[in-house]
Amino acid sequence: MQADKAAARTAALARRKAAHEVTDGRASSVLSEVLAGHRGLPVAGYLPIRSEIDPRPAMAEAAAHGPVGVPVIVAAGQPLIFARWDPEGDLVEGPFGAHVPALQVPVVPQIVIVPLVAFDRRGGRLGYGGGFYDRTLARLRANGPVLAVGFAYSAQEVDALPLEPTDQPLDMIVTELGVIDVAA
Numbered sequence: 187m188q189a190d191k192a193a194a195r196t197a198a199l200a201r202r203k204a205a206h207e208v209t210d211g212r213a214s215s216v217l218s219e220v221l222a223g224h225r226g227l228p229v230a231g232y233l234p235i236r237s238e239i240d241p242r243p244a245m246a247e248a249a250a251h252g253p254v255g256v257p258v259i260v261a262a263g264q265p266l267i268f269a270r271w272d273p274e275g276d277l278v279e280g281p282f283g284a285h286v287p288a289l290q291v292p293v294v295p296q297i298v299i300v301p302l303v304a305f306d307r308r309g310g311r312l313g314y315g316g317g318f319y320d321r322t323l324a325r326l327r328a329n330g331p332v333l334a335v336g337f338a339y340s341a342q343e344v345d346a347l348p349l350e351p352t353d354q355p356l357d358m359i360v361t362e363l364g365v366i367d368v369a370a
Contacts, residue, residue, distance in 0.1 A: 199303055221248045224297055229248050230297070255292075298335065300334055300337065317352070324352075336358070355368065
């Protein structure tokens, strides 16, 4: 299973990098439209690293209507926590090169914008392999409903992924081409 995931990850990262090099920013407006239907609910986004698709314009729009958090890695093998993000707020470097708010005010999201390496139309998601989002979504979902929104370039889609029972599914995927509703 791990070898299959590693091979899928390598191929998907190459496709994501190529898509990132020609992006026009259209995907963020699609994400904004999705978030507009949930105004005021606490949202967790992320601050992009490497060739990840950038959700910050949609996050900034959402922050005008309610709390928006970004992930903070506590330790390996632990769920993420989310710290309140302000588009104009000070950031410091956190683990793995991701930035985090300098002042960390906790946010418990009901909507989580999830970065990914690859996805399938059944809501499967392949990440970097640390399991952070799987543990985090499992913990959040144990306490109530959470909408997990994968955010990716359409080039990151695959027919099927090697998944394990601990892999948490996405509820929808947003790309520059539109919304994929997993339930449909």
